[in-house]
Amino acid sequence: MIEALYISMTIIERFLQDHAIFRKHLADTLALARDLSDQATAPAVSDDDRAFAHKLRRHARMEAELLFPAMQRASSEKDRHETVQRYIRHGNDEHHSVAKRQAELHAYSGGVQLSQWRTTLNDFADGLNRHIDLEENEIFPLAQELLSPALLTELNQKADLVA
Numbered sequence: 385m386i387e388a389l390y391i392s393m394t395i396i397e398r399f400l401q402d403h404a405i406f407r408k409h410l411a412d413t414l415a416l417a418r419d420l421s422d423q424a425t426a427p428a429v430s431d432d433d434r435a436f437a438h439k440l441r442r443h444a445r446m447e448a449e450l451l452f453p454a455m456q457r458a459s460s461e462k463d464r465h466e467t468v469q470r471y472i473r474h475g476n477d478e479h480h481s482v483a484k485r486q487a488e489l490h491a492y493s494g495g496v497q498l499s500q501w502r503t504t505l506n507d508f509a510d511g512l513n514r515h516i517d518l519e520e521n522e523i524f525p526l527a528q529e530l531l532s533p534a535l536l537t538e539l540n541q542k543a544d545l546v547a
């Protein structure tokens with residue numbers, strides 16, 4: 385994706401595009417896992433897997449370093465502030481557990497234990513899909529209530545600077 389296309393986009397639109405890419409990669413990997421014979425070894429980590437892992441880490445950093453703090457700053461009213469805090473804690477916890485499961489998946493990749501790789505892949509895919517659904521159904525709508533389109537666009541420009 386050419387970075388210039390992001391310029392007039394909000395950070396939420398960028399995240400939704402990333403989520404679509406993540407869902408597709410998970411679906412493709414689950415299909416690969418189904419098609420392998422039970423006698424096969426677990427597939428090695430591919431260049432696509434590595435690019436996916438990098439994009440996922442960068443995406444989580446953009447959420448944790450840009451979107452979540454902006455939501456915290458914008459929610460001064462007490463009840464609202466607690467809701468935001470709860471979501472953000474949950475979002476950050478899930479980023480850690482998703483990263484841990486992904487590291488486990490890579491550790492089983494290329495090994496002889498196909499069944500272990502399949503189980504770890506299923507756990508990883510379930511966890512990431514659940515996380516993405518929660519963001520899309522609850523966290524992003526709340527962000528759009530709290531933050532103006534202009535600010536969400538500005539956050540997207542800052543996101544380019546996240547490594």
Ligand SMILES: [Fe+2]
Binds near residue numbers: 444519
């Ligand atoms: Fe996330």
Ligand SMILES: [Fe+2]
Binds near residue numbers: 519
């Ligand atoms: Fe996300």
